[in-house]
Amino acid sequence: AQKVTQAQTEISVVEKEDVTLDCVYETRDTTYYLFWYKQPPSGELVFLIRRNSFDEQNEISGRYSWNFQKSTSSFNFTITASQVVDSAVYFCALSEDLYNQGGKLIFGQGTELSVKP
Amino acid sequence: DSGVTQTPKHLITATGQRVTLRCSPRSGDLSVYWYQQSLDQGLQFLIQYYNGEERAKGNILERFSAQQFPDLHSELNLSSLELGDSALYFCASSPRSMGSAEQYFGPGTRLTVT
Numbered sequence: 001a002q003k004v005t006q007a008q009t010e011i012s013v014v015e016k017e018d019v020t021l022d023c024v025y026e027t028r029d030t031t032y033y034l035f036w037y038k039q040p041p042s043g044e045l046v047f048l049i050r051r052n053s054f055d056e057q058n059e060i061s062g063r064y065s066w067n068f069q070k071s072t073s074s075f076n077f078t079i080t081a082s083q084v085v086d087s088a089v090y091f092c093a094l095s096e097d098l099y100n101q102g103g104k105l106i107f108g109q110g111t112e113l114s115v116k117p
Numbered sequence: 118d119s120g121v122t123q124t125p126k127h128l129i130t131a132t133g134q135r136v137t138l139r140c141s142p143r144s145g146d147l148s149v150y151w152y153q154q155s156l157d158q159g160l161q162f163l164i165q166y167y168n169g170e171e172r173a174k175g176n177i178l179e180r181f182s183a184q185q186f187p188d189l190h191s192e193l194n195l196s197s198l199e200l201g202d203s204a205l206y207f208c209a210s211s212p213r214s215m216g217s218a219e220q221y222f223g224p225g226t227r228l229t230v231t
Contacts, residue, residue: 102173
């Protein structure tokens with residue numbers, strides 16, 4: 001069965017600290033996609049990144065970076081030099097490539113990040 | 118702004134009532150998804166439509182139904198409402214029917230059942 005686990009429920013850091021949000025997934029499919037979404041206090045869900053299972057190359061976008069490791073079924077998200085505006089709930093999600101599954105996202109429980117000035 | 122619109126933003130209603138939530142996908146997107154976010158269940162997939170047809174079903178109650186119209190907007194109908202149906206309901210859209218495309222989410226409809 002498919003499952004996404006974000007073991008960290010809440011993380012609190014001080015501005016400018018680096019922080020890593022963990023994500024572990026389970027799937028029997030060989031082709032799948034992993035996502036991170038941000039949910040700021042205003043409530044909307046903002047797409048951050050998508051990776052497919054064949055591409056283990058790490059990705060960096062500004063202060064954000066993602067580490068995908070198939071060997072440990074993990075897709076971790078690091079924010080470098082955190083800022084107060086990074087305070088939000090971050091969700092990791094999995095989508096499989098099966099016709100009868102459509103494109104549904106399976107979400108983790110989310111990690112609430114609080115960045116204090 | 119994701120380009121996905123949802124109305125209404127807030128909805129307060131009583132138990133036993135029926136409500137309709139509306140979603141317009143991003144221009145060009147054929148898939149519409151509905152998700153429910155609640156404190157106890159987290160973010161859960163309800164149902165997906167692709168180009169007017171039901172594509173995948175998740176943990177959607179029999180009291181809930183959805184459809185996608187020829188202009189690709191979608192409606193989620195919730196009937197015989199219970200207190201436990203209070204939640205944030207999101208609509209998302211993507212260009213394709215399968216898991217390879219990112220989904221862009223609307224701002225959500227917050228439903229409160231009293």
